[in-house]
Amino acid sequence: DTAVSQTPKYLVTQMGNDKSIKCEQNLGHDTMYWYKQDSKKFLKIMFSYNNKELIINETVPNRFSPKSPDKAHLNLHINSLELGDSAVYFCASSQVFGGSSYNSPLHFGNGTRLTVT
Amino acid sequence: DQQVKQNSPSLSVQEGRISILNCDYTNSMFDYFLWYKKYPAEGPTFLISISSIKDKNEDGRFTVFLNKSAKHLSLHIVPSQPGDSAVYFCAASSGDMRFGAGTRLTVKP
Numbered sequence: 001d002t003a004v005s006q007t008p009k010y011l012v013t014q015m016g017n018d019k020s021i022k023c024e025q026n027l028g029h030d031t032m033y034w035y036k037q038d039s040k041k042f043l044k045i046m047f048s049y050n051n052k053e054l055i056i057n058e059t060v061p062n063r064f065s066p067k068s069p070d071k072a073h074l075n076l077h078i079n080s081l082e083l084g085d086s087a088v089y090f091c092a093s094s095q096v097f098g099g100s101s102y103n104s105p106l107h108f109g110n111g112t113r114l115t116v117t
Numbered sequence: 118d119q120q121v122k123q124n125s126p127s128l129s130v131q132e133g134r135i136s137i138l139n140c141d142y143t144n145s146m147f148d149y150f151l152w153y154k155k156y157p158a159e160g161p162t163f164l165i166s167i168s169s170i171k172d173k174n175e176d177g178r179f180t181v182f183l184n185k186s187a188k189h190l191s192l193h194i195v196p197s198q199p200g201d202s203a204v205y206f207c208a209a210s211s212g213d214m215r216f217g218a219g220t221r222l223t224v225k226p
Contacts, residue, residue, distance in 0.1 A: 004160070035216075042119065043161070043206065043216035056213055090160055097212070105151060106214060108160030 003027050006091045006109035013081055014117055021076045021112045023091030031055070031097045032074035033106065034066060037088040046089075049074050050097055078114075086116045120144045121209050123217035131225055136194040138220050140207030143188065147209035150183060152192045155204045155219070164205070165192070197224045 006023040013019055025032060034046040047066040048056040054066065063079045078085060088111045096104035122141045130136045138152075148169040153161035167174040167181045167190070174181050180193045194201055202224050207217040 041204075041218045045213060045215075048213065092160070105163035105166065106153075106161075108153075108162070110158065110160045 004091055004093055004107050004109040006089075006112055008112060009110065010113050010115075012115045012117065015081055015083060017081050018077070018079045019081060019114070020078070021089055021091075021114075023074050023076070023109060025072055025091075025093040025107070027093055027095075027107060028072075029093035029095050029107070030071060031094050032068070032071075033092040033094075034074065034076050035090040035092060035108075037090060037111070039087070043090065047074075047076075048097065055097060081114075081116045083116050086114055088113050119217075120147075121207055121215045121217040123207050123220050125220050126218070127221040127223070129223045129225060130197050132199055133196045136192075136197045136201065136222055136224065138192040138194075138205050138207075138222065140190050140192075140217055141188060142190075142209050142215075144209070144211065144215075145188070146211040147215075149210045150181070150190050151208040151210070151214075152179075152181060153206040153208060153216075155206060161206055194222075197222075199224045199226050 004025045031050045033048045035043045046060050049068045052068045065077045067075045090111045091109040092106040094104050094106045120143050151166040152164045154164045155161040165179050183190045204219040204221050206219045
């Protein structure tokens with residue numbers, strides 16, 4: 001039973017298109033996140049959502065917008081895709097914000113590899 | 118602004134020997150540190166953590182050491198097994214979590 005699932009696993013699209021990546025968690029966690037793993041392999045946080053409220057919005061372009069219909073889902077919408085958006089995007093969740101608790105580490109999905117051509 | 122650094126992109130050890138993965142951080146406000154393990158085509162999975170009030174935490178073959186004065190932590194795996202071959206990410210948190218770039222560990226049979 002997958003705890004954090006994201007779809008699609010692979011996404012190939014052209015510049016200028018709009019796309020969405022979906023994420024669902026069945027852990028009952030209160031906080032969900034989107035991370036981007038760039039070409040240098042760093043995992044960088046993009047957004048955090050706690051009970052449908054945005055907590056962190058790092059310096060990401062406003063072409064990226066998180067949408068949370070309920071606390072089990074956090075989808076990522078990307079408008080006007082650019083070549084530099086190519087990366088692996090990971091969804092994650094935790095019971096405590098930041099995962100900075102012994103009993104509440106981050107649980108990650110398996111990632112979505114986005115390729116913009 | 119990389120606040121968490123893993124300076125060794127890769128490490129290779131023989132099965133049965135000790136693996137030592139290192140991590141340095143710059144933000145003295147971090148109060149919780151974690152190690153994640155990642156296999157190809159999967160997301161990172163939580164391995165072990167340590168609070169800033171401790172200097173050592175052990176879980177089976179895995180031990181994490183924290184040296185706050187040096188802003189350094191390390192993960193020891195002993196004995197190493199081929200199934201430990203993966204990318205290991207160091208992470209630190211003071212509210213939001215920051216990750217290093219990872220170290221690819223290869224354990225040779």
